[in-house]
Amino acid sequence: MSYPIRRVGESLITLFLVSVVVFAGVRALPGDTATALAGEEPTPEAIAQIRASYGLDDNLVVQYVRYVRHAATGDLGVSSRTGLPVLDSVLEALPVTLELSALALLLAVVVGVGAGVVAAVRRGKPEEWLVNAVALLGLSVPAFWLGIVLVLAFAIALPVFAASGFVPFGVDPMENLRHMVLPVIVLGSGLAAVVMRQTRAAMLGSLSADYVRTARAKGLSSRQVIMGHALRNSLVTVVTVLGLQLGHLISGAVVTEQIFVLPGFGKLTIDAVFSRDYAMVQGVVLFTSAAYILVNLLVDLAYSVIDPRIRLGGAQ
Amino acid sequence: MRQRTSGPSDRPPPTRHRPRVAALAARVLCVLVVAATAGCASLASPTAEVGADRMTDPRPVRDGGTLAIALKSDPDKLDPSLASTAVGRTVFAAMCEKLYDVDARDRFVPQLAAAPPTTSDGGRTVTIRLRHGVRFADGTRMDAKAVKTSLDRHRTLPGSVRASELKPVTSVQAVGDDTVRLRLKKPYVPLLALLADRAGMVMSPTALKRYGNGFASHPTCVGPFRYAERVVGDRIVLDKDPNYYDADSVHLRRVIYRTITDGNVRLANLQSGDIQVGDQMDPVQVGRALTEPGLQLFNSPSLGYYGLTLNIGNTEGAGAPPGRIDTPIARDVRVREAFDLSLDRALINTIVFQDRYRPTCGPLPSGTPYATGARCPARDLAKAKRLLKAAKVTTPVRVRLQISTTPEDNRLGQVIQAMAKEAGFAVSLAPTEFATGLEHSRAGDFQAATTNWSGRLDPAGNIDVFAGTGGAQNYGGLSDPAIDRLIAEGGATAGKAARQKIYARLVERIRAQHTVLYLIQPTNYVSVTKKVAGLKVFGDGLIRVKDAGYATGGN
Numbered sequence: 001m002s003y004p005i006r007r008v009g010e011s012l013i014t015l016f017l018v019s020v021v022v023f024a025g026v027r028a029l030p031g032d033t034a035t036a037l038a039g040e041e042p043t044p045e046a047i048a049q050i051r052a053s054y055g056l057d058d059n060l061v062v063q064y065v066r067y068v069r070h071a072a073t074g075d076l077g078v079s080s081r082t083g084l085p086v087l088d089s090v091l092e093a094l095p096v097t098l099e100l101s102a103l104a105l106l107l108a109v110v111v112g113v114g115a116g117v118v119a120a121v122r123r124g125k126p127e128e129w130l131v132n133a134v135a136l137l138g139l140s141v142p143a144f145w146l147g148i149v150l151v152l153a154f155a156i157a158l159p160v161f162a163a164s165g166f167v168p169f170g171v172d173p174m175e176n177l178r179h180m181v182l183p184v185i186v187l188g189s190g191l192a193a194v195v196m197r198q199t200r201a202a203m204l205g206s207l208s209a210d211y212v213r214t215a216r217a218k219g220l221s222s223r224q225v226i227m228g229h230a231l232r233n234s235l236v237t238v239v240t241v242l243g244l245q246l247g248h249l250i251s252g253a254v255v256t257e258q259i260f261v262l263p264g265f266g267k268l269t270i271d272a273v274f275s276r277d278y279a280m281v282q283g284v285v286l287f288t289s290a291a292y293i294l295v296n297l298l299v300d301l302a303y304s305v306i307d308p309r310i311r312l313g314g315a316q
Numbered sequence: 317m318r319q320r321t322s323g324p325s326d327r328p329p330p331t332r333h334r335p336r337v338a339a340l341a342a343r344v345l346c347v348l349v350v351a352a353t354a355g356c357a358s359l360a361s362p363t364a365e366v367g368a369d370r371m372t373d374p375r376p377v378r379d380g381g382t383l384a385i386a387l388k389s390d391p392d393k394l395d396p397s398l399a400s401t402a403v404g405r406t407v408f409a410a411m412c413e414k415l416y417d418v419d420a421r422d423r424f425v426p427q428l429a430a431a432p433p434t435t436s437d438g439g440r441t442v443t444i445r446l447r448h449g450v451r452f453a454d455g456t457r458m459d460a461k462a463v464k465t466s467l468d469r470h471r472t473l474p475g476s477v478r479a480s481e482l483k484p485v486t487s488v489q490a491v492g493d494d495t496v497r498l499r500l501k502k503p504y505v506p507l508l509a510l511l512a513d514r515a516g517m518v519m520s521p522t523a524l525k526r527y528g529n530g531f532a533s534h535p536t537c538v539g540p541f542r543y544a545e546r547v548v549g550d551r552i553v554l555d556k557d558p559n560y561y562d563a564d565s566v567h568l569r570r571v572i573y574r575t576i577t578d579g580n581v582r583l584a585n586l587q588s589g590d591i592q593v594g595d596q597m598d599p600v601q602v603g604r605a606l607t608e609p610g611l612q613l614f615n616s617p618s619l620g621y622y623g624l625t626l627n628i629g630n631t632e633g634a635g636a637p638p639g640r641i642d643t644p645i646a647r648d649v650r651v652r653e654a655f656d657l658s659l660d661r662a663l664i665n666t667i668v669f670q671d672r673y674r675p676t677c678g679p680l681p682s683g684t685p686y687a688t689g690a691r692c693p694a695r696d697l698a699k700a701k702r703l704l705k706a707a708k709v710t711t712p713v714r715v716r717l718q719i720s721t722t723p724e725d726n727r728l729g730q731v732i733q734a735m736a737k738e739a740g741f742a743v744s745l746a747p748t749e750f751a752t753g754l755e756h757s758r759a760g761d762f763q764a765a766t767t768n769w770s771g772r773l774d775p776a777g778n779i780d781v782f783a784g785t786g787g788a789q790n791y792g793g794l795s796d797p798a799i800d801r802l803i804a805e806g807g808a809t810a811g812k813a814a815r816q817k818i819y820a821r822l823v824e825r826i827r828a829q830h831t832v833l834y835l836i837q838p839t840n841y842v843s844v845t846k847k848v849a850g851l852k853v854f855g856d857g858l859i860r861v862k863d864a865g866y867a868t869g870g871n
Contacts, residue, residue, distance in 0.1 A: 165590060
C-alpha cells in the first residue's frame with residue numbers, strides 16, 4: 001500500500017476513534033441533558049418531548065451512527081441549548097482562540113528568547129538575577145490571579161485596556177488590541193518564562209562551545225557571535241520546547257478565555273459541558289481533532305515528498 | 317433627528333483622566349497591593365446601606381447610544397415556546413412583548429392586549445382584545461390570527477416548555493381581527509400570569525413559516541428592539557425596531573447582552589466602563605458596588621425564594637406517585653420540624669447574604685397581594701431537642717445535604733450544618749454541579765437539597781408544582797390531599813379576597829409538613845452606571861430597557 005494512502009487510512013481511523021471516545025465520554029457525564037434543557041420548569045412532559053425531539057430515546061449506537069452520518073456531510077448538528085447550528089458557533093469561536101494563542105506564542109518567543117539571551121550573556125550579573133526572578137514569577141503566579149491583578153490595574157485604575165470581551169480585528173483593529181493585550185499577557189507569561197529558561201540554558205551551552213570560540217578568534221563582533229552563531233544553534237532547542245508547550249498553550253487558553261470572557265473554543269466547550277450540550281461538545285472536539293489530524297497528515301505527506309526515504313521506509 | 321447613527325463605539329467613552337506618570341505609577345502600585353490581598357475583600361463588612369426599594373431612575377435621557385448589559389448566564393434558545401432559563405426572560409423583555417405584563421407594583425397590565433381579559437361561561441372562556449396597529453419586527457401585522465398561531469405553537473410544538481403551562485387551554489379562536497378567545501377545560505385563574513410570561517409572547521407568523529424550528533436563530537416578535545445577532549456564550553445584540561408601535565419613546569439605538577458569569581468580573585467591567593448594567597449582582601458585589609461613586613443600584617424584592625427541600629417520598633422521580641423512604645427525616649414530621657427549628661433565618665441572612673436579603677418562611681413573596689405576613693418561628697433548640705427525643709431517633713440524625721457548587725450555596729450549606737449540629741443533626745454537604753444536582757433532585761436521589769426559585773407573580777406559580785401531589789418540581793415527594801384540594805381551589809377561584817384566604821390556609825398547611833423549608837426572600841440587585849437612566853427593574857427581576865438611555869445634563 002502506498003505511503004499516502006496508508007497515512008490517510010490511519011488518519012481516518014484516528015478520527016473514528018476520537019469520535020467514539022468523545023461520543024461515549026460526553027454521555028458518561030453525570031446529569032441528564034433533557035433535564036438540564038428543561039431549565040427551571042422541568043415538567044415530565046417537557047422532558048419527554050425534549051428527549052424525543054433530540055433523539056435521546058434511541059440507543060447509543062443509533063445515536064452515534066446518526067451523528068457520524070450528519071458529520072460526514074459537514075452538519076455538526078444543532079446546539080440543544082441555544083438551537084443554533086454547532087458549525088456556526090465553532091467557526092465564530094475559532095478565530096478568537098487562534099488569535100489569542102498566536103499572540104501569546106509571539107509574546108513568549110519575543111520576550112522569552114530576548115530575556116534568555118540577556119540572562120546567558122550577562123551571566124552572574126544583576127541582569128541575570130532580575131531575569132531569573134521575573135521568570136520564576138511568571139512560572140509561579142496562577143493565571144486567574146494574574147488576570148485579576150491586571151484587570152484591576154490596567155482596566156479599572158488605569159482604563160487603558162478592556163476588562164473582558166472581544167472585538168474582531170476586522171471590525172475595529174484598535175479595539176481588538178485593547179481587548180487582547182491583557183489575555184495575551186496572562187496566557188503568554190508562563191510560556192515566556194519556560195522559553196526564557198530553555199533559551200538561557202541552550203545559550204550557555206553554545207557560548208562555551210568550540211565554534212563560538214573559533215568565531216570570536218576570527219574577530220567577529222560580540223553581536224555577530226551571539227546572534228549569528230550561538231542563538232541560531234540554541235533556537236533548535238527552543239523550537240522543540242515550543243512544540244511541546246503547544247498543548248499547555250491550548251489548555252491555558254481555556255482558563256484565560258474564562259477569566260476575560262473571550263468567546264473562544266475553551267469557553268464554548270466549558271459552557272457546553274456544563275449544560276450537557278452533547279452536539280456542541282462533540283462538534284468542538286471533533287473539529288479540533290480533525291484539524292489536528294489533518295495538519296499532521298499534511299506535514300507527513302510533505303515530509304514524504306521532501307525526503308523519499310520516509311515513504312519508502314516500509315519497503316526496505 | 318431623534319437618533320444618532322454612529323457605530324458600535326458610540327457609547328460614551330469611560331471617563332479618562334490624564335494624571336502624571338508618577339501619580340499613575342503610585343495608583344497602579346496601590347491597586348497591585350489591594351489586588352494581592354483581594355481574597356479578604358469578600359469578608360469585609362458592607363460600608364454603605366442599600367436603602368429602600370429602587371426600581372428606576374427618572375432622570376431625562378437623550379436619544380442614541382448603545383447599552384451593554386452583563387447577564388449572569390447565557391440564555392438558552394431565543395424561542396418563546398422552547399426557552400426555559402430565567403435569564404432568557406430578560407432578553408425577551410426587550411424584544412418579545414407579551415399579551416400582558418407586570419408593573420412596578422406587581423400588578424398585571426395589558427401589553428399587546430388592549431385591556432384586561434374578560435371571562436364568561438363560568439370562567440371557562442377567556443376573551444382578549446388586542447392592541448391596534450401593531451407590527452412585528454419584520455413588518456407583519458399583529459392580529460388575532462397571529463396570536464392564535466403563536467398560542468397554538470406554544471401548545472403543540474414538540475419540546476415546547478409552554479405546552480404544560482397552557483394545558484388548561486383546549487382551543488384558541490381568532491374572533492375577527494382584534495379579538496382572541498380561549499376555551500378552557502375548567503376555570504384557571506393563574507392563566508393571566510402565564511400570559512404575562514413567555515406563554516403570552518407572540519411571534520411573527522411570517523418568521524415562523526419561514527424559519528420553522530430554526531426560529532431561535534431569527535427570533536421575530538413585537539418589541540422596542542429587534543434581534544440583530546448572537547455569538548454563543550458572548551453576546552446577543554438587539555437594535556432599535558422602527559416598526560415598534562411606540563418607537564418614538566425608545567431612546568437607545570442598540571442593546572448588547574453579554575454573558576459574564578463571574579460576579580467579580582461583572583463588577584470589574586462595570587468599573588472599567590466596558591458594560592453599563594450588571595444584572596443579578598450578589599450581596600458581596602452589591603456591597604463593593606455601593607462604594608463606587610460612578611455606580612447606582614436598583615433593587616426590588618424578588619418573587620422567588622431560597623429554601624431547603626427534604627425528601628420524604630420521592631422514590632420513583634418527581635411526578636410519580638410517592639413511595640416510602642426509611643430515614644428519620646422522611647419518616648417523622650417531628651424530626652423535620654426539629655431541623656426547621658434549628659435554623660436561624662435572620663442569622664443565615666446575615667452570614668450568607670450580608671443582610672441584603674429578607675428572612676422568609678413561606679413561598680409567597682412579601683409585598684404581593686397574597687403574602688401571608690406570618691411571622692417566622694424563632695430558632696428554638698430546646699424544642700428541637702424535645703421533638704427529636706419524642707421521635708425516639710438516635711442522635712446525631714445524619715442528613716446528607718446536596719448543595720450547588722456556587723460560593724453562596726457553599727456558605728449556606730456550612731451555616732446550616734453548624735446550626736443543625738447544635739440541635740442534634742450531623743449534616744454532611746454534597747456539592748453537586750447544576751445539571752447533576754437537578755437530575756438527582758428529579759430522580760429523588762437525595763435526602764435534603766437547597767432550592768433556589770426565581771418566582772412567579774401568581775401564587776400558584778410558586779406553590780402548585782412544588783407542593784401538589786405529582787407536581788413536576790415536587791422533588792420532596794410531598795403528598796397531602798388537603799394541600800391538593802386547596803391548590804385546586806386556589807386555581808379555580810376568582811377574586812382577590814377569596815384567593816387570599818385560600819392561599820393563607822395553603823401556606824400554613826405546607827409549612828406544617830416541613831418538607832420545603834423556606835428560608836430567604838432574595839432581592840433583585842442591578843448595578844448601573846450613573847450615566848444611564850430610565851431603566852426599570854420590577855419584582856419579576858427583569859431589566860426593562862424600553863425607556864432607558866444616557867442621562868442628559870451629565871451625571
